[in-house]
Amino acid sequence: MKNVAVIGSGTMGNGIAHVFAQHGLSVSLIDISEEALKKALATIEKNLDRQVEKGVISPETKKASIQRISTTTFMKEGVKNAELVVEAATENIDLKLKIFRELDECTAPGTILASNTSSISITKIASVTKSPDLVIGMHFMNPVPVMKLVEVIRGYNTSDSVTEKIMELSRTLGKTPVEVNDYPGFVANRILMPMINEAIYTLYEGVAGVQEIDTLMKLGMAHPMGPLQLADFIGLDVCLSILNVLHDGFGNPKYAPCPLLVNMVTAGHKGVKSGFGFYQYKPGSKDLVVAERFS
Ligand SMILES: NC(=O)c1ccc[n+]([C@@H]2O[C@H](COP(=O)([O-])OP(=O)(O)OC[C@H]3O[C@@H](n4cnc5c(N)ncnc54)[C@H](O)[C@@H]3O)[C@@H](O)[C@H]2O)c1
Structure with a gap:
């Protein structure tokens, strides 16, 4: 070729x-x-x-x-x-x-x-x-x-x-x-997105905070970044749309997107690309700062 x-x-x-x-x-x-x-x-x-x-x-x-x-x-x-x-x-x-x-x-x-x-x-x-x-x-x-x-x-x-x-x-x-x-979410996102969704549910239900959830998965599972930071990086709108494809495609409630994710996307908090997600992103700053709402 x-x-x-x-x-x-x-x-x-x-x-x-x-x-x-x-x-x-x-x-x-x-x-x-x-x-x-x-x-x-x-x-x-x-x-x-x-x-x-x-x-x-x-x-x-x-x-x-x-x-x-x-x-x-x-x-x-x-x-x-x-x-x-x-x-x-x-x-x-x-x-x-x-x-x-x-x-x-x-x-x-x-x-x-x-x-x-x-x-x-x-x-x-x-x-x-x-x-x-x-x-x-x-x-x-x-x-x-x-x-x-x-x-x-x-x-x-x-x-x-x-x-x-x-x-x-x-x-x-x-x-x-x-x-x-070819089935909904293929393989990579079918496995990744439910994990991200579960991390968001854990935050939504007040089980733990943003930093705690991400630290657990980084240090406990050797993930290079926590699921909430990864969701911000991918784009929360993209995560929501993939979860909707899984939910519609399989008709299984286990894929239902967390209401917090739906709210954040509706409010325009889409992660890195919009400057706000679970963390806040200031141009030029390399520090990872938890968004005010979750700190
Ligand atoms: N961003 C990711 O992490 C990621 C990872 C894997 C797969 N994908 C997939 O890759 C694709 C692109 O995602 P992205 O993040 O690069 O999006 P993006 O928004 O950064 O870029 C999309 C580009 O497509 C252009 N475009 C829109 N309509 C067009 C048309 N009719 N003809 C030609 N160009 C057109 C836009 O102008 C824009 O430049 C999507 O299908 C997405 O699901 C994204």
Whole structure:
């Protein structure tokens, strides 16, 4: 595989473009926003610089990687030479279905269509295309250049050969792919989100405070960050939407989102990205301070 396209240049899209380019693939990075594309290129450059400083890559690899990335706001133009398209646009089912309908029309026959969705059914996404055997989930983790895992999700109709190609490509990117089937939350979030939800319930019921809960899980279970801090990092709105997918998909009350989480998202307290969550985030400050409401 030589040419790939990445749709969406936000947190995940710029990381995905970065790893493809770093490993020798030409990348067309597509977004509806010029501003987002500019920001993505600046982020990729900064992250490549960090890799050079750490001795992970040479300055020449950095230069070549940047040169392999082109950007466009025209999807048709951006995907026309792609052998693989990885969609990493905003997590919204209607948007994803619209993008895949268009990709079905404007990509060359045989192009593999992957989605980086955290929770939307790959089978559902594939159902709006004429070749559901070519549609697959390629779930990278944040931050993409650092995290080793790719959860490879087989939709109901994904072919063996497409799955094998994506597993192989993930290894070429220096990642460890894990193949799973397409059921709500796949595997990573099906296990992670109930843990985060339970941590929020523990806080909601007054069993313990924010710092106590996170310290217990960090020191007791050797997690690198506590579940409440992790929820802030992922985005509380994202956590809520994944829990809703689990709850709706399985119809099991054990996945019902904690009312505190629902309230926080409704109030605009979405974690790091909004400046407030279980902790408060001041620009430039590296201290982890519990949000006033919970301190
Ligand atoms: N953030 C995470 O930790 C994480 C982890 C794994 C998977 N994901 C998944 O990755 C995907 C992207 O998430 P993100 O956090 O990078 O979101 P983000 O909000 O940072 O970026 C989304 C980008 O998509 C662009 N976009 C919206 N509509 C578009 C369209 N029609 N065509 C092209 N670009 C469009 C937006 O302008 C934005 O730049 C989602 O499906 C999300 O569930 C996110």
